[in-house]
Amino acid sequence: MCLFCKIVNKEIPSNPILEDDNFLAFHDINPKAPVHILAIPKIHVESFNEVSGELMGKMTTFIQKVAQEMDIDKSGYRVITNVGENGGQEVQHLHFHVLGGAKLKWGHFSDADPKGHF
Numbered sequence: 001m002c003l004f005c006k007i008v009n010k011e012i013p014s015n016p017i018l019e020d021d022n023f024l025a026f027h028d029i030n031p032k033a034p035v036h037i038l039a040i041p042k043i044h045v046e047s048f049n050e051v052s053g054e055l056m057g058k059m060t061t062f063i064q065k066v067a068q069e070m071d072i073d074k075s076g077y078r079v080i081t082n083v084g085e086n087g088g089q090e091v092q093h094l095h096f097h098v099l100g101g102a103k104l105k106w107g108h109f110s111d112a113d114p115k116g117h118f
């Protein structure tokens, strides 16, 4: 069973902030911003590549509630999902990083030439 399935099953403790029948949101163990929440589906979906449009629709509503719950919906925030090797995905269970609570930087994403692909 994967790490986040174990968190859903409460085999590994987390610090949850919101939960419903389908989704769970909890604090990231290694926060990168004053607010850094992970929002996940309770069923095991490996990444954004595999998620259905139907589940994603419900997930969108859940992520909006996470932002409201953390009181960052008005001040602004960022939603990120890393996919696969190049995306830097470390946990192979779909998760959305919800980051806020301060002005976020727009990062340096790659050392490769950003105009090199086309």
Ligand code: 5GP
Residues within 6 Å of the ligand: 003, 012, 014, 015, 026, 027, 028, 029, 030, 031, 038, 081, 082, 088, 089, 090, 091, 092
């Ligand atoms: P990824 O790199 O896959 O997009 O993000 C994985 C995230 O999971 C990282 O931000 C990391 O800090 C977080 N993480 C890894 N293990 C745990 C854990 O056991 N508990 C919690 N709450 N977060 C975790």
Ligand code: ZN
Residues within 6 Å of the ligand: 001, 002, 003, 004, 005, 006, 043, 044, 045, 092, 093
């Ligand atoms: Zn899983």
